[in-house]
Amino acid sequence: MIRVALAVLRKDLLVELRTKESVPAMALFSLVTYVVFRFGLDRTSLEGDLAAGVLVVTLLFAAVLGINRLFVAEREQGGFDAFLLAPVDRSALLVAKALALLVFLVAVEVVAVPAFVVLLLGPAFDPAALVVLALADVGIAVIGTLASALAVQTRARDLIVPLVALPLLVPLVIATAQGLSPLLSEGGGGLDAGWLAVLGLYDTVFVLLSYAVFDFLLED
Amino acid sequence: MAAPPAIELAGLTRRYGERDALAEVTLTLPAGATLVVFGPNGAGKTTLLRVLATLLRPHEGAARVLGRELPAESWAVRGRIGLLAHDPLLYRDLSGRENLRYHAALHGAGRERAEFLLDAVGMDRRADEPVRFLSRGMVQRLAVCRAVLHDPDLLLLDEPTSHLDPAAAELVGPLIGRASARTRVVASHDPAGGLAEADLALGLRAGRTALLGPAAGVSPAEVGALYR
Amino acid sequence: MLYGKRLRGLAVASALVLSVAFALAFFYAPLDADQGFVQKIFYLHVPMAIVCLGGFIFGGICAIGLLRTGDRKWDLRSYVAIHLSLILGVGVLLTGMIWAKASWGSWWVWEEPTLVAFLVAFLLYATYQPLRFSIEDPEKQARYAAVFAVVAGAFVPLNFLAVRLAESLVHPRVLTATGGTMPGAMRLTFIVAVVGMTGLFVTLWKYEMASKNATFRLRALRRRLGDDELPPARRSAAPAAPS
Numbered sequence: 104m105i106r107v108a109l110a111v112l113r114k115d116l117l118v119e120l121r122t123k124e125s126v127p128a129m130a131l132f133s134l135v136t137y138v139v140f141r142f143g144l145d146r147t148s149l150e151g152d153l154a155a156g157v158l159v160v161t162l163l164f165a166a167v168l169g170i171n172r173l174f175v176a177e178r179e180q181g182g183f184d185a186f187l188l189a190p191v192d193r194s195a196l197l198v199a200k201a202l203a204l205l206v207f208l209v210a211v212e213v214v215a216v217p218a219f220v221v222l223l224l225g226p227a228f229d230p231a232a233l234v235v236l237a238l239a240d241v242g243i244a245v246i247g248t249l250a251s252a253l254a255v256q257t258r259a260r261d262l263i264v265p266l267v268a269l270p271l272l273v274p275l276v277i278a279t280a281q282g283l284s285p286l287l288s289e290g291g292g293g294l295d296a297g298w299l300a301v302l303g304l305y306d307t308v309f310v311l312l313s314y315a316v317f318d319f320l321l322e323d
Numbered sequence: 324m325a326a327p328p329a330i331e332l333a334g335l336t337r338r339y340g341e342r343d344a345l346a347e348v349t350l351t352l353p354a355g356a357t358l359v360v361f362g363p364n365g366a367g368k369t370t371l372l373r374v375l376a377t378l379l380r381p382h383e384g385a386a387r388v389l390g391r392e393l394p395a396e397s398w399a400v401r402g403r404i405g406l407l408a409h410d411p412l413l414y415r416d417l418s419g420r421e422n423l424r425y426h427a428a429l430h431g432a433g434r435e436r437a438e439f440l441l442d443a444v445g446m447d448r449r450a451d452e453p454v455r456f457l458s459r460g461m462v463q464r465l466a467v468c469r470a471v472l473h474d475p476d477l478l479l480l481d482e483p484t485s486h487l488d489p490a491a492a493e494l495v496g497p498l499i500g501r502a503s504a505r506t507r508v509v510a511s512h513d514p515a516g517g518l519a520e521a522d523l524a525l526g527l528r529a530g531r532t533a534l535l536g537p538a539a540g541v542s543p544a545e546v547g548a549l550y551r
Numbered sequence: 552m553l554y555g556k557r558l559r560g561l562a563v564a565s566a567l568v569l570s571v572a573f574a575l576a577f578f579y580a581p582l583d584a585d586q587g588f589v590q591k592i593f594y595l596h597v598p599m600a601i602v603c604l605g606g607f608i609f610g611g612i613c614a615i616g617l618l619r620t621g622d623r624k625w626d627l628r629s630y631v632a633i634h635l636s637l638i639l640g641v642g643v644l645l646t647g648m649i650w651a652k653a654s655w656g657s658w659w660v661w662e663e664p665t666l667v668a669f670l671v672a673f674l675l676y677a678t679y680q681p682l683r684f685s686i687e688d689p690e691k692q693a694r695y696a697a698v699f700a701v702v703a704g705a706f707v708p709l710n711f712l713a714v715r716l717a718e719s720l721v722h723p724r725v726l727t728a729t730g731g732t733m734p735g736a737m738r739l740t741f742i743v744a745v746v747g748m749t750g751l752f753v754t755l756w757k758y759e760m761a762s763k764n765a766t767f768r769l770r771a772l773r774r775r776l777g778d779d780e781l782p783p784a785r786r787s788a789a790p791a792a793p794s
Contacts, residue, residue: 106428107428107429110425110428110429111429113425113428114414114417114421114425117417117421118414118416118417121416121417121453122416176414180410180412180413180414180415181410181411181412181413182412182414184378184406184408184410184412185412185426185429185469186429187377187378188376188377188378188401188404188406189401189402189426189429189430190398190401190402190430190431191429249702253682253695253698253699254682256686256691256695257682257685257686257695258685258686258687259681259685262681263678263681263682263685266674266677266678266681267675267678267682267699270671270672270674270675270678270706270710271675271702271703271706273671273710273713273714274709274710274712274713274714277713277714277716277717278713281717301713301716305709305713308705308709312701312702312705313702316618316698316701316702319618319694319697319698320694320695320698322380322694323378323379323380323691339688340688340689340791341774341791
């Protein structure tokens, strides 16, 4: 199963490298969103709660862009059929797509997080925040893949994805923002193990849940 | 010792909403033989191929493919079936070679086979261009490679030589034609040509069997009547 | 399955229990010292919320039934449960807002974690019907809706936990029945209200199931009799006749 998942992942990364469809748009979107927040909130420097909130929200909405496109190539270019015809464990598709989304999110953060630090963050950046973001990314990747798979067969695909994914991501937003807020404050707090545990738990539950239901989305 | 029949259908029914896409289809196809399927658009040819490919589950009736029951044992036959449908199932932004390597990875086939097939259909020189830049005929040739990449025992072909010029059609013949010596199910709009290459003929209309019998006993005129 | 039997008895019983609950709420339950008469909306708001969330989770369980057996009657059960819960959910939010306005002065209080968590769950389930409607193939519609119902059903408790965790750090609960534990009279009224609300839900659920099943039977009979004027089933979010 892993071998197949890696083959699909490799294919997705290759297509993304070739077309550059998702990641650059997501990264650019983050930058534009920072500017919008600057003017919307009428602030040039953020810290603590507000900084955590802006960062999480920006990453979330950038993620939605990527989630929308995750299964589109399969749907439009026969990728589902190709996969379903192969004698493979079908969960491999879930694993591959979630990993691909995770890679995209990390790639976007390589641009978006430093940009945030430069453009909007007041206090110094505590690298421990990356741990929180990493856990958040896993959750977004899993839930995003599930939402994307649910939406891909529908007619109003781009609308359904955020409507399904965002409520499911609210607990993750809560935990991420609470976890980031002390790390982005002046005189900083530390890494709160409690919120990390909540994130970890949430990720685990959804990984298991997605694994359990994903097959049903593929069969006919 | 005779091999078991490649396909055994008994009252196969597949619905789409309230309509019957396929209704009570019954036939037996011996191993190594060719079944040709005729019928107007919407008659159920594609649905039949997709059910045989294990992409769709039968709603009623029984279906056995290569000795295995569908859908319970679909997983066991998947690797032994090759489907060539209207959609070439190739990623347009990847090259022919990359596409075939991906499919090879999915089916556990080797790269050498992909190279051999590219050569056999005359695509080895243009195999590194993204598929979106190739003509429809070239894409079809690549699709043929994809369909037989894993050396399937059963071939399901939906109008396989459409988009192919006579030269290209000759190249793919040994791979998917009579000469390939595989069990084949071919959906066709060409009565004379289709019958010539087949052992058994099936005519569908609105999902129902309008015609079924040895290809030698069916005339192109009878096939033509299906379309009226 | 005949959902119609015993329906009248159930309807009468539920109406009775609910009436008793309201009578108890008005005349028997004590007046809250802080909030006054307004607090009595608690006997409507909380039972509705409990039944609504229970309905969502029940819908998720029925969805598991569909995924495991493929029998479309589970899909109908799941759909009706979620659909009714959504309607109750609107009631929950409205009564919650009325309660907040009357006792706290503003229409919405973010400090009340249960109300907030409820809003999130409601927003999620509000996607259920649009999702169903946008998938045309009835089998696929049923299956995808079931996956959604299962995931959403699992999400409900997690969501409440997470929101509670977040809010409890900063604010104490604001919309509570009393400052502390519930005295006996309130508890009795509350329990009767919950029972009545549950009865109402089950009655409506059975009623809608019976009505839909009757429609399916009618269509099937007409089709069998060769009724050519039978209009093709319109695209809808509701489950089509099980095949």
